[in-house]
Each structure stands twice: as C-alpha cells, then as structure tokens.
Amino acid sequence: MSDWHDDELERMQEALRPLRYQSRRAELEARLEPRGPVRMPAWKHYAIAAAVLVSVGVSAAAYVYQHSPGWAIASTEGEVSLNWGSRFTRVLRSGEGLETAAGQVQLRVGSIGALTIGKNSRIRLVEASPNQQTVSLEHGEIRASILAPPRQFQVLTPAAKAVDLGCAYTLKVDRDGNGHLEVTMGWVSFEDRGRQSFIPVGAACRTRKGLGPGTPYYLDAEPGLINALEQVDFSAQPAERLAARKTLLPLARRRDALTLWHLLSRGTPDERGMTVDRLTALAPLPPGVTREAILRLEPDALQRLWDGMNLGPGAWWKLWGFTPPPAPVVRR
Template identity: 35%
Template sequence: MNDDDRYLWDRSGTPDAETARLERVLRRYRHDKPLATKAPRNPRSRRMLWLAAAAVLICVLTAAVIAFYFRRLDWPSDGRWQVAAIDGKPRINGRVAKARDTIGVADTIATDAKSSMTVHVARIGELHVKPDSVITLDETRAGTHRIWLERGTVDARVWAPPFTFGVRTSSGLASDVGCAFQLHYDGSSGLVRVVSGWVDFDGPKRSALIPEGAQADLTASLGPGTPYYSDASREFRLALHAFDFNHDAGLLRLVLQYAKPRDAMSLLALLDQKDIRGRGEIYDRLATLTNPPEGVTREGIIAGNSAMVDTWRRSLGLGNVKRWWLQWRDALPHR
C-alpha cells in the first residue's frame, strides 16, 4: 500500500492531486460534528414513565372528584333554589312563576290542577312539585335543606349524605338517605314511596326506615305505618293498615296469615316497634318465610334484641343504608 492508498483509509500520507481536488469541492458538505446516535431505551424506564403518568392522572381525577363533591354540598344560608322547569302557570308567593325564577327561605310554591314546577335543591338534586300542591322552603344551608309540604305531591331526587334533604309535614319528617322518593300528603294522611335508596320517616309517635321499592302510609297523629312493598297483596296491605292505625292487636293474626316471603321486610319492621306484642308469633311466621341467620334466636327476638333484627334484615339483601353514594345515578338530571 503506497502513501496515496493510506490516505484514503486513515488520512495518513499525502493525497494525490485528484483526491485533493475532490476534497476541496466537497468540503462545503462535510459534517462538522460527530454523528448523534440515540441510546437504546430501557423497557423498565418506559414502564416507570407510564406508571408515573398514570399516578399523576389518578391524582388529578381524585382532586377533581373531591372538588366536585365539596362544591356540590357547599351552600350559603341565603342561597336561593333555581327553577329548572315550569309546566302551566304555577305561582311563587302568589304571582305567576317565570322560567328563571328562584326561591328563598319562606317562599311558597303553589300549583293548580294544570301546572307543575321543578326546582334545583341547592346543588344536590331536584324537587318536582306536582299539580295541586303547596310547598314552602323552610331551611337551606350547607348540610341541611328542608321544605314544608302543606298538601299535594312532590318527587325528590337527591345525591348527598343521609339526612341532608328532608320534607316536613304535619305527620313528621321524611329524610332522604341518598335516594329518590315520592311523598303525597293531603294535610292529615298520605303516602311515601321510595324509588331508590332509603327514606327515614320520623313521626309524632312512630318512625320507619323504608327501603327501595317499599312505601308506608302516613297519618298526622301517629306518623308512618309499617313499610310494605308496592306489589304486596291487597289482603296483606289492608290487614297491615288496620293493624297499624286501628289499634286492634287481634289483626296481627291476619297480617301473618297473608304474609308472603317478600313481606318478611314488613314483619321485621314490626319487630322494630318497642311495644309490639306477639313477637314469638312474628318470629314463627318469619322462620317459615325466610331462614333465620346464624345467631338469631326466638328467645332473642322475644326479648327485643335489635341486633338480631338488624342481622335478619341484612340477610334479605336490602342494601346498606350507609352506602348512599352507590345511588350516584340520582345525581344525574331526571329524564
């Protein structure tokens, strides 16, 4: 290999004239820096990057949910509920309501036979005031929203912690436990029907916890009767109503006779009454309709052991009262 050849390989030696000429011509295209090369990616680093991005996204979503939750529940004591929809010519404090009206504490909504109105319950739900109804906004602040139902029918859909929203009547207070419900009242008697979740009704002399799909009759003097399912037999409903409100203990035999397996919820509700007689007979009928859970005894039921009653009730699969947030669909606008 001569000097000219060595120059072509390692630029040592002296180039010939032609090689030198080519170098001069092509010099402008010569790269003046080392060629940059990318280091191969580490698969583990890529996974860590994805995990970090996912963690950031989860944190952002969690913060957004928390912010939404607290904003939903926060409400000033002088806040006004907005009208969401109007049908016909309902009135607010005697004047015909308008689409963008609001109501505050002590304001009254009245509907006739051809009108209705829907209002937002602060930021936690909706209240539909049906025809021939009169309601008054009693109280509204963070954590507590109450209306007075003088007469008529209201449908409520609320997504909030238990007892945030309630409807007062002369027969007692219906408190939402994360639910949707309908309450009808004529001034002396009525009916509360639970669509989802639970309703706690606290009356002058009685209280009732009413599960989804059930309802309870109301009277001004006592409060709620024993909850029963809307598809219960007519014979069972009539016997239960008479037993609840006519003070005839002898009717318990008919209640037990007409009870079917689905009516076990109602029989357990009877056991919630402290002064109920015939606990042994109720236990015996319940035991034929649904097996007593382990640890629930006839002696305990007769003695008024409320923990046993609760255990038996949970075995029916009625849902957990405390898990109100599972009724999240009630937070969505009503269709």
C-alpha cells in the same frame, strides 16, 4: 309737491320711531352681574338625604335577597302562586313558599337533585344550606330525585318526616295531613318522634297525622296483606289490630320479611311472638340470634336479624357514613 312729500316722510318716520333698533347691552350686563349665594330650604336637604338613604337601603336589601341561599326555579307550568321576589329572581329562598293550582313547578335542590311540585300543592322551603336541604309539604304531591349523602335532604309533613338516603320517590299528603310515599330508587326513612320506617325501592309506606309512619310494604305484596296492614298500623281498636295481623301473617312472602321486621316493635308481646314465628318460617334466624332476644327487642339481635335476612344494603349505607337501621322504637 316737494314740501308735501317731505312732510309725509317725517310723519312716517315719527310713526316708526318706537320700532327702531335699540341696544339692550346695558340691561343684559345688569342681569349678568354676580349675585350672592342661593340658599336651599332646609326641608329640601332632608328630602334629598332621605331619598339617598332609601335608595341605599333598597339596593342593600336587594343584594342580600339575591345572594341568600335558595333553590332555583327551573320551570313553571300553569297556574302557580309565587311572591314577587321569587317571581323576579327565579329563586325560592328559605322561609318562602309557593302554591300550585292547576300548574306545577320544578325546583333545583341546590346541587344535589330536583324536586317537582305537582298540582294543588303547597310547600315552604325551610332550609337551604350547603349541608342541609329541607322543605315542608303541607298538602299535595312532590316527586324528588336526589343524589346526596344520607339525611342531607328532608321533607317535613304534618304526619312524619321523609329523610332521603340517596333516592327518588313520590310523596303525597292530603288536606288532613295523612301521607303516602312510594320509592322508585334507593331508600327513604320515614320518621316521627323516634319511630322509623325504612322504605326501599319498589316499596311504599303510609302515614297518619298524630300516629306517625306506618309499616313499609312492597307494592307487589298480596292486596290482602296491604289492606290488613292499614288496620294494624292505624286502627284504634286492639281487637281489630290483632285480627288484621292474623290475616296478613300467612300472606307474607320471604320478600315481605321487610314488613314483618318492622312489625316486631309494633304491637303486644303476643303479637310480637306470632310475628317472629312467621319470620322464622320464611327463613331461619341468623346464627347467634335467638327468638327470646328478638322478643325482648334487643338492639343487637334486631340488627343482626336485619343483616342476616338481607333486608337492606348495609354496605353502601356504611360507605356513605350511615349506620343501618337501629332497633325500632316501641310506641303504641
């Protein structure tokens, strides 16, 4: 019995022998022996260097973009199209534009005011520097509220340039490039190729692409005067312009001397004569100013006529360092 058990035990030990504990120290020590330096393939070096350069370039570009001059986007409402940079930083940079569909945008014009972009409008920021803020309105509507020295804020349109003289106004431009401006505070100068229209609070002015600014008029003027003025400003037919002038002159009030002053340089000598006569019927000429000097469009006479008829607040213009309106440029 004992011999059988001994034989069985030996067989079991033999069967389990492969599973016995074996030290692997020698094998592990061999694996941990120092080896020679591992060489990285050359292409990996180039790949890493390229990645570093790209990262540095992107970071530099982002820094320059974020610190370049621009107007802060104060708020957006509805559908507005902005590029990725403006959408991310909430700043519109020089050279960038935006377009509204059913929405609107309010921009901060540096530290001098605000600009609201209405629906279905397209603008582009032209310049945003400490001394000059300029935006281009291709079409649509903007509302500006600015408190700054004259000429620091300007809006370019296809027909004329609106130059801020410290004011608030609404400017609309249709898809043909024609515009309409209404001033709610201060004064605006509408300019194109030397021709200027000076528009005070409560007044408006139209523009036509290729013809420039029309003649300013007060919004409470006689409707017949306002309608006739459009023919005077933009009709291609001399007979129509003459007939329209004859229609509007009797409708002019003393307050409408602003309109008549601008009309002096817009028309034929005969049309200028009838305009001077209507002006003198509304108010006498200032001392030292003659009818003949006005007919000759002498700058000093026109300037003294402007001041003598109290057409504009020249005092605060001078306070800002801005010269009151010069002699109009004749262009027909």
